[in-house]
Amino acid sequence: MTFTLQIEDLALSRGGRRLFSGLSLRMEPGQACAITGANGSGKTSLLRAVAGLCAVDSGRIAFGDADPASAQASSLHLLGHLDGLKASRTASEELAFWTGWQGGTPSAMAAAVRRLDLYRLLDLEVRRLSAGQRRRLALARLLSAPRPLWLLDEPLSPLDARWRAEAQEIMAGHLSGGGLILAAVHDPLPLAALALEITA
Amino acid sequence: MAIAWGRGGGLMVTGGFFAGATLLLPLASGPEPERLAQIAPGAAWTVLALSALLGLERLFERDFEDGALDLMAHAGLALEFTCALKCLGHWLATGAPLALLAPVAAIALGASPALAPLLFACALAGGLAFAFTGGIGAALSLGARRGGLLTAVIVLPLFVPPVIFGGGALDAFTAGLPWRAGFALLGAYAAAAVALGPLAMAAACRNALS
Numbered sequence: 473m474t475f476t477l478q479i480e481d482l483a484l485s486r487g488g489r490r491l492f493s494g495l496s497l498r499m500e501p502g503q504a505c506a507i508t509g510a511n512g513s514g515k516t517s518l519l520r521a522v523a524g525l526c527a528v529d530s531g532r533i534a535f536g537d538a539d540p541a542s543a544q545a546s547s548l549h550l551l552g553h554l555d556g557l558k559a560s561r562t563a564s565e566e567l568a569f570w571t572g573w574q575g576g577t578p579s580a581m582a583a584a585v586r587r588l589d590l591y592r593l594l595d596l597e598v599r600r601l602s603a604g605q606r607r608r609l610a611l612a613r614l615l616s617a618p619r620p621l622w623l624l625d626e627p628l629s630p631l632d633a634r635w636r637a638e639a640q641e642i643m644a645g646h647l648s649g650g651g652l653i654l655a656a657v658h659d660p661l662p663l664a665a666l667a668l669e670i671t672a
Numbered sequence: 673m674a675i676a677w678g679r680g681g682g683l684m685v686t687g688g689f690f691a692g693a694t695l696l697l698p699l700a701s702g703p704e705p706e707r708l709a710q711i712a713p714g715a716a717w718t719v720l721a722l723s724a725l726l727g728l729e730r731l732f733e734r735d736f737e738d739g740a741l742d743l744m745a746h747a748g749l750a751l752e753f754t755c756a757l758k759c760l761g762h763w764l765a766t767g768a769p770l771a772l773l774a775p776v777a778a779i780a781l782g783a784s785p786a787l788a789p790l791l792f793a794c795a796l797a798g799g800l801a802f803a804f805t806g807g808i809g810a811a812l813s814l815g816a817r818r819g820g821l822l823t824a825v826i827v828l829p830l831f832v833p834p835v836i837f838g839g840g841a842l843d844a845f846t847a848g849l850p851w852r853a854g855f856a857l858l859g860a861y862a863a864a865a866v867a868l869g870p871l872a873m874a875a876a877c878r879n880a881l882s
Contacts, residue, residue, distance in 0.1 A: 557738065
């Protein structure tokens with residue numbers, strides 16, 4: 473089954489302040505969309521709304537013919553500023569926990585560890601990892617449980633030049649496999665086919 | 673997995689508090705064995721309820737702060753089920769060991785050893801009620817500064833019925849009266865908390881996240 477995303481005439485507000493209204497977007501398999509906008513314009517809120525974590529004022533978010541609740545539960549990944557990794561547990565414990573939680577397989581997890589070169593970090597507590605290493609661990613979570621839609625919030629920001637290039641390759645691989653990427657970015661995303669600018 | 677996530681290294685703190693409070697009680701109230709023996713079951717029971725409060729604050733807060741609750745809310749299991757698992761993990765990690773400690777503490781204070789099985793059973797059922805009603809308070813206070821204080825204020829009224837039922841059963845047993853009614857009420861309260869608590873917790877978590 474192909475997975476698509478439709479956002480129609482969406483309006484969102486946070487803390488009583490209207491962020492945006494009339495936002496529409498259609499995404500087909502293999503497409504990426506870069507969301508840009510000023511700080512506080514609602515990029516993160518849009519991603520959270522698509523993930524079903526915050527309520528919308530009006531408009532519609534749909535995933536093709538799929539039931540929205542089950543699509544949100546099993547067909548999308550959300551990678552935000554807060555990566556949900558416990559500082560006091562080791563990288564391998566955390567990755568194994570989330571892989572199990574999100575329905576991934578051990579072999580996919582091993583492949584993700586290889587792809588993101590995490591072998592030497594697995595025994596370290598998450599608190600010992602640098603911001604970039606943490607982000608690589610969080611990216612490994614996307615690969616260890618395959619899901620069609622990736623919602624990424626500033627995915628490249630803590631990464632160095634080498635890993636930015638690698639992460640873009642990983643994203644390109646996801647797209648070529650029919651996946652979708654909706655990413656909030658400040659720097660342009662070279663592989664994005666669509667662009668969405670949020671203005672008040 | 674959920675068990676490991678439910679506890680935040682809370683056992684040492686909770687168990688230590690429980691042991692400390694039991695130790696201080698004879699020092700504060702005087703060491704006369706008769707008086708101590710009289711209040712021993714009630715004291716063990718009260719200290720148990722207070723100990724249950726300690727780890728609650730961290731039940732959801734750490735997951736909320738580091739974003740793990742986001743991922744749990746949208747992915748995998750229903751949030752209600754996740755909350756129930758977290759409370760169950762909290763109970764297994766702190767409530768169950770405390771249930772083992774409670775009879776020991778009561779006997780050390782001079783209660784009759786015959787009371788131990790009932791106290792253990794009360795502590796198990798009561799711990800379940802404390803964990804699941806406490807989870808509601810922990811979830812409601814998410815995002816608030818000084819959430820621990822708010823948790824305690826929300827949760828204490830909910831702790832009153834199980835404390836009364838359990839304490840009543842223990843008193844009745846000591847006095848040789850029928851104790852089954854109090855214990856049954858305690859069990860019923862625990863069952864209701866386990867059934868309804870997760871719904872309230874999930875709603876409170878969703879509210880905090882949105």
